Amino acid sequence: MTGPCALALVGLALLGLAQPSLSQTAHECQALTDHYLEKHHKEAVPYTGSNMVYFLHVPRTAGRTFHSCLLKTVTHPARRCPKAYDHLRLSNMSMPNCYLLSSHDDFSVVSMLPPDVAVISQLRDPLDRFISAYEFAIEVAARSLRRPKNYRKKVGRIATEDVWPWSYLIPFFQEDMQPKVAAAQAIAQPEEGRWIEVEQDGERWYFNKALNVSRWNLTEEEAAAGGGVLPLLDPYDNQLVMSLKDFAQHPIAAELLHNGATFQVLGITNYSHWGDAGAFRSCLKSYDSLRDQMLRVAQERVRRFSHVGTTDRLFESAASALVSLGYSTSSPAYSGGDDDVAGSGGVRRRAGEGGGGGQGGRGGAGGRAGSGLAAQMQLQAKLVREARQRLQNAQRELADGIKGSLTAEQVDVLRGRVEALRKSLIQAQDKLASLRDQLPQELGGRGQAADKGSEAVDNVFAAQGARRRLMGAEQEVEQQVEQQPLSGGQEEELEAGGQQRRLLATNKISVATSDAFGNPLDLDFKRIPNSNVGNEFMRCASRAQQRAATRREQSLAALCTADGRQVSFSKAARKRIPADVLDLIRSYNTLDTALHRVGLGLLDARLVEQKEQGLYADMPKLPADDAQDSGLGARRANRVVKPRDERVGDELR
Structure with missing residues (x-):
């Protein structure tokens, strides 16, 4: 099987969905909803200066800039958690000085995480986020076109x-573009070459690859040579890679990107730590009331x-986030990249050397009581x-089998293996999750099994087994999932949460000057x-912007x-995307559109409070020396050289 149908199946196989699943019944969806509300009861708490901050990084929201350039810069190196973007390391949570954590987890x-964790995030207009994700996935996938066959990634990187x-999207686009690029580059060209139109930095001119010549203008003879001037290559619809429109309609986009911010906030992405997240997403697609x-x-x-910021107002969001975390734009800045880990650089002692558990510390008696469980958790x-990893390997093997020469029976065997894994x-x-529940509350658990031992664990597993048997029964229940209104107690809790959020703007947050054991930090480190x-x-x-443009x-x-002709993404090219394609993407992201509006409203309200209390200050302007494009030379190295002759008119444009 070849063509778009085969690629669709490959994309589904990479996600572990080798074939479209049937809609969940209302009875199954109600059971999943009940389980979701039971399992995802924990919510974020206000930041006090002594509790952990978790940055929920929604992809393509300038999150890397927000985390590396702002959060890490203002956080003392001794209070940063180890990196967790490839996978969450639960050993991070047992480190007493782990106070700033960031990852792509939902x-x-x-x-x-600890029971007193505060959460911050960035949201973005879903249309811009989707287009940015499409561009970035293609950019990274294109790097494989120049890699040698014996390429190996550096160990530990x-x-x-x-x-x-990206672990799904990049292989998908690599699979799509490699045969297309090979076919396009194999087309024979006339000896005198073809003149093509080039657009860079808002300027246009002509270039002939065979002659290696650039011109602002062409003569009539040059313009007619070889069949005429070739127009710009549309980066969003060309013969080298799947078009933006086709990608927006592909199952892999629905699984990973459409309404992705909402699913990430709900904790039901396909990267979720909840095993039934995929089935629950199917329910949301089937029942509008549940959505x-x-x-x-x-x-x-x-x-x-x-704090909730927005990418389209990044600088305001960053300045507001500083106030929400008890800082200001004039607060001290600390150097250090990914090599900085929690506990390095500060003056500290072992947990047993006295000093007690400072406010916000997660050591002490609770830590000793839960040390055995913590080891089991690791x-x-x-x-x-x-x-x-075994599941992902099997999914890729299934994808290769679908596009290869395996028989239907062999493919079914691979599908069975994927399902078992x-x-x-x-x-x-x-x-x-059950082990986490058994941890003492001071270590981030719920302490549910502290007195019940293994019997409690068995009960948890028994309940999970009963629920899965219920979900496996194919019962057709002719009823619609009903909306569940908030109870009076829940409404009071939400109002209390609103009051707590309003208190944040008063900036009554104590910025830490000691570690988890009460020892003073070396603030000059x-x-x-x-x-x-x-x-x-x-x-x-x-x-970061310069490096990204160069890369x-x-x-x-x-x-x-x-x-x-090259694929070249730019603001000018985005403006030429057809309106029907933009409308199509918007129609797939109604949840994210509504959530983004809430994010904008929260940012506006917080800015008003912070300004009224004299706490907010705009980010400073970049000094002239730093504003110069230091990466310009590197960027020119891979560009089509501008013409050296002077412009004489635009008659042929």
Whole structure:
């Protein structure tokens, strides 16, 4: 099987959905809804200065800039958690000085974090986020076109391909573009070459690859040579890679990107720590009333976050986030990248050397009581990672089998293996969650099994087994999933949460000056002299933008036709995307559109409060020396050289 149908099946296989599943019955969806509301009861709490901050990083929302250039810069190196983008390391949670954590996990991970965790996040207009994800996935996938066959990733290095959702999207686009690029570059060209139109930095000119000549203008003879001038290559609809419109309609986009921010806030992405997230997403697609209910859950959840920013107002969001976390643009800035881990650099002692558990520390008697369970959790977390890796390997093997020459029976065997491995992963995740529930509350657990031992664990597994048997029964129940109104107690709780959020703007947050054991931090360790977090954020964000532009041009240079035309994403090219394609993407992202509106409203309200109390200050302007494009030379290296002759008119444009 070849063509779009085969690619669709490959995409589904990579996601573990080798064939479209039937809609869940109303009875099954009601059971899943009940289980979701029971399992995902934990919510974020306000930030006090002594509790953990978890940055829920929604992909393509400038989250990397927000985390690296702002959050890490303002956080003392001794209070940063180890990196967790490739997978969550539960051993992070047992480190007393782990106070700033960031990952692409969805909200389901909050159930595995300390009980007093505060959450912050960035949202983005879903149309812009989807287009940005399409561009980025193609950019990274294009790098494989220039890699040697014996290419091996550096040991210990976390590559983009290791991080969700790119671990799915990049192989998908690699599979799509490689044969197309090879076919396009194999087309024979006339000896004198073809003139093509080029657009860079808002300027247009002509280029002939065979002659290696650029011209602002062409003579009539040159313009007619070889069949005429070739127009710009549309980066969103060309022969080298799947078009934006086709991608928007592909199952892999529905699984990973459409309404992805809402699913991430709800904790039901395909990267969720809840094994039934996939089935629950199917329910949301089948029942409008359930979609509306879960949208309200997501909206109320983000209202509990200590900060919600938006990508389209990044600088305002960053300045507001500083105030929400008890800082200002003039607060000290600290250097350090991914090598900085929790506990490094500060003056500290072992947990048993006295000093007690400082406010917000997670050591002490509770830590000793739960040390055995913590060790079991670390082992179980390793088993979960191994189970996930086995499932992903089987999914890729299934994808290869579907596009290869395997018989239908052999493909069915592979599908059965994928399903068995998925169940094994769910069981491992359930056991990990159960162990977490047994931890003492001061270590982030619920303390449910502290006095019941293994019997409580058996009861948990028995309940899970009964629920799964219920979900496996194919009972057709002719009823619609009813919306569940909030009880009076829940409404009071939400109002209390609103009051707590309003208190954040008073900035009565104690910025930590000691570690989890009460020992003073060395506040000069890795502090950037003669600077502050505002200046460093602006410098870092500018340099990150320059590096991203350079990397993009270098990566996309390989995605070209034999005549020299390249895929080149730009603001000008985005403006030329047909309106029907934009409307199509919007129609698939109604939940994210509504959630983004809430995010904008929360940011506006918080800014009003912070300004009224004199706490907010705009980010400083970037100094002139730093504003210069230091990466310009590197960017020119992979560009079509501009013409050297002077322009004489635009008659042929």
